[in-house]
Amino acid sequence: METGNVSNDPRSDTDIAVVSTAYLPAVRREHITETEMLIAVVDEALGKVGLKRSDVGFSCQGSCDYISGGTFSFVPNLDAMGAWPPIHESHVEMDGAWAMYEAFVRMKHGDVEIAVALGSGKSSTGDPAEIYPLELDPYYLAPLGPDPVSLAALQARQLIDSGKTTERELAEIAARSRRDAANNPKQQVRSAETDVDKILAEPYVRTPLRKSDLPPISDGASVVVLATRRRALDLVARPAWIAGIDHRSEVHNPALRDLTDSASTRTAAERAGGIAGVEVAELMAPFTSQEVVLRRALGLGDDVLVNPSGGALTGNPLMATGLVRVAEAAEQILAHGRNRTLAHATSGPLLQQNLVCILEGDN
Numbered sequence: 001m002e003t004g005n006v007s008n009d010p011r012s013d014t015d016i017a018v019v020s021t022a023y024l025p026a027v028r029r030e031h032i033t034e035t036e037m038l039i040a041v042v043d044e045a046l047g048k049v050g051l052k053r054s055d056v057g058f059s060c061q062g063s064c065d066y067i068s069g070g071t072f073s074f075v076p077n078l079d080a081m082g083a084w085p086p087i088h089e090s091h092v093e094m095d096g097a098w099a100m101y102e103a104f105v106r107m108k109h110g111d112v113e114i115a116v117a118l119g120s121g122k123s124s125t126g127d128p129a130e131i132y133p134l135e136l137d138p139y140y141l142a143p144l145g146p147d148p149v150s151l152a153a154l155q156a157r158q159l160i161d162s163g164k165t166t167e168r169e170l171a172e173i174a175a176r177s178r179r180d181a182a183n184n185p186k187q188q189v190r191s192a193e194t195d196v197d198k199i200l201a202e203p204y205v206r207t208p209l210r211k212s213d214l215p216p217i218s219d220g221a222s223v224v225v226l227a228t229r230r231r232a233l234d235l236v237a238r239p240a241w242i243a244g245i246d247h248r249s250e251v252h253n254p255a256l257r258d259l260t261d262s263a264s265t266r267t268a269a270e271r272a273g274g275i276a277g278v279e280v281a282e283l284m285a286p287f288t289s290q291e292v293v294l295r296r297a298l299g300l301g302d303d304v305l306v307n308p309s310g311g312a313l314t315g316n317p318l319m320a321t322g323l324v325r326v327a328e329a330a331e332q333i334l335a336h337g338r339n340r341t342l343a344h345a346t347s348g349p350l351l352q353q354n355l356v357c358i359l360e361g362d363n
Contacts, residue, residue: 010362016107017232017239018334018359020048021327023222025186026315030219034063034073034120037221038080042116045223049235053081057112058088060103062096062119063319066131077120088112095119095284096323097345097355100224101245113228120221121319128318136349137253148286149214151350153206155259156289160208164260164296167208170288171199174212174313177288181310188216188315213313215286220317222324240330240359243340244272247355254350262297265344268356269298278358280305280332281342282325286312290351294344308332322346326357333361 022045024037038061046052059081063074074091081087088106092098096119103115129147136142159165175194181187193199193212202210232239248264248271250257257263269275281304285291291306291313300306307313309328312321322345329343343357 011229011241013229014108014110015229015241016104016226017229017241018224018326018330019227019232019235019239020045020225021223021330021334022048023186023320023324023327024220024317026188026216026218026220026317028124028217028219029122030124033076034122034221035076035079037219038077038118038120038223041221041223042080042118045116045225049225051114051225051235054085056081056087056114056116058090058103058106058115060090060092060099060106060115060117062092062094062099062117062323063121064093066134067121067123067126067318077118080118081116094319095345095347096222096320097326097343097357098247098322098347100226100323100326101247101355103226104242104245107226107228113231115226117224117226117323118221119320119323121317122219123217123316123318124219132349141253148349149206149209151254152287152289153209154254155293155350156208156213156287158259159289159292162260165289165292167200168196169292170213171196173288173291174199177307177311177313180308181314184310186315187310188218209287209289213288215313215316218315218317220315220320220324222317222320222327224323224326224330236334238334238361240333240361243358243360245355245357246271247353249348249353252348252352259350260293262293262351262354265294265351265354265356266297268354269342272356273358275299275304275342277340278304278342279338279340280308280329281344282309282311282329283307283344284312284322284325284346286316286321288313293351298342322355329357329359333359337361339363
């Protein structure tokens with residue numbers, strides 16, 4: 001039986017909501033597999049709303065063979081959902097946020113009422129400086145071996161030289177993120193230092209970026225449970241409805257785009273319904289400089305609370321970080337009474353591919 005006054009319900013039967021989320025604390029886990037991490041978060045997310053694995057009609061994973069170090073590494077992770085009863089399953093070689101996008105599209109077919117999107121990764125098992133150049137242009141960029149930190153430093157330098165930010169503003173972002181992470185047991189706080197001047201006194205890792213401007217090495221897994229309107233109203237009192245979701249890509253070569261802007265993020269946000277009324281934005285900005293780019297591209301004002309969870313700067317489990325942003329934005333509605341939130345995920349070098357999801361809660 002559906003709950004609430006359905007006659008006054010503004011939602012249609014085709015609407016889809018986030019009804020439960022779970023993710024592990026973003027720390028190194030050198031002696032635990034991705035499958036074990038996923039089992040833990042699936043158990044937690046389904047248990048929150050009283051669902052069993054047999055209730056799930058579709059699941060989609062996001063992970064990366066490059067990080068895992070083997071081909072078809074996602075196959076063992078299927079055990080997280082169980083082999084019986086059989087369900088429709090899929091996989092994307094992307095962050096779990098794109099797995100959620102596929103699950104959302106799959107549910108629009110109308111024959112699946114409950115779906116689960118998963119993301120997992122163990123960055124502690126490999127060196128990002130060796131892994132990530134493999135995704136660059138194989139002829140011109142990959143042979144140079146630019147690591148993510150070096151690329152982010154180029155972006156930060158362009159921002160500073162163009163007058164769009166300062167090293168002090170980057171330090172302020174780092175300090176704020178650490179303060180927020182201190183209130184979130186699932187994020188890392190590598191240092192209790194939140195004094196901006198002391199952060200500015202840190203040595204450079206890659207000029208103009210300091211250690212505080214960089215994310216920690218993190219292993220983790222995240223899960224989001226989606227439900228159609230009929231099931232959502234039964235499972236939670238106030239679902240986090242997906243009001244809009246879109247993703248866009250830009251040219252893969254960073255030298256051919258303006259690194260101080262993110263046109264694809266702006267377009268994705270517009271096609272997802274725009275930022276009007278957004279109260280909280282969870283942005284996947286693993287580097288302080290990228291938060292500056294995303295804020296400007298989205299046109300977020302001071303009235304929008306950005307990354308109250310601490311953000312990707314304080315916990316960056318590769319292939320799960322974007323889905324964590326969705327989870328945090330959804331929890332702002334499910335648990336904290338917000339009305340409209342935004343989640344952002346990115347993939348590829350220097351914000352190449354971007355996804356924006358707008359979530360709403362009904363009054």
